Amino acid sequence: MEHIKLALQGYNFGGGYITWAVDKYGGYSYSNAVEFSTMQAAKLGWERYGDTQYVSHVLRYYPYGRAFTTGGDTAIVEVALSQVGNVGGQPYWSWYGFSEHVDWCACFVSWSAEQCGYIDSGILPKFALCTSGEAWFKEKGQWADRTYEPKAGDIIFFDWDGNGVTTHVGIVQKCEDGTVYTVEGNSGDECRTRSYPVGGKAIYRYGLPRY
Incomplete structure (x- = not known):
């Protein structure tokens, strides 16, 4: 499941997030998703970058516990x-x-x-x-x-x-x-x-x- 979360957030942010998160933190966490989003938004001059809650937004549609x-x-x-x-x-x-x-x-x-x-x-x-x-x-x-x-x-x-x-x-x-x-x-x-x-x-x- 931790790998699935990493892949989901990487899908939303782009592949650069996966390498960055694994190298710096060993994988996905909500806090590092926020950090990456803030970093990328500042770098690109955007107000926001991606959806920091993408993982929970996707997983809520699955009957996760049953499956x-x-x-x-x-x-x-x-x-x-x-x-x-x-x-x-x-x-x-x-x-x-x-x-x-x-x-x-x-x-x-x-x-x-x-x-x-x-x-x-x-x-x-x-x-x-x-x-x-x-x-x-x-x-x-x-x-x-x-x-x-x-x-x-x-x-x-x-x-x-x-x-x-x-x-x-x-x-x-x-x-x-x-x-x-x-x-x-x-x-x-x-x-x-x-x-x-x-x-x-x-x-x-x-x-x-x-x-």
Whole structure:
């Protein structure tokens, strides 16, 4: 998939990007796509150069999780990681049915689940409010407190205000050496990977899908 991303961005920017990205960074990343675009625009005297989000714009049209993942609890992680670098939350909130930009962390989790067929199969809910996702997992009895050591594919809920109400949600990438690694949509209006200590104060609870 990393090679596919490199090829896609190279198609948009031209072959010079591929050689430059491999030589300087070892491959594609969203940040180096932005760097290359800025460099080329300045060099050519243009206002902009290419589409820095071309990779996510193309991959959103593919049923990526169903076609190219290893399945099980890692499929949703693979899908989510393929979207890292997306800014603004398209197509997640529009896929959900909103006509304008909204807080899209839950939409991102739901979109990732849908790409794997998990909504149709009832493994994960389609939800746009974190509290709705919480209610679904509670009703199913698939709910763990913040001291739980999660595994790949678990759904992590956050309480930034410390008031006992969840306001943000993401997907657990892995848990190693007391650290939880996540993929989150709408983290500063961007899809990003982040990390937290197990049992950290910002963590609210976990939803535990039965893959």
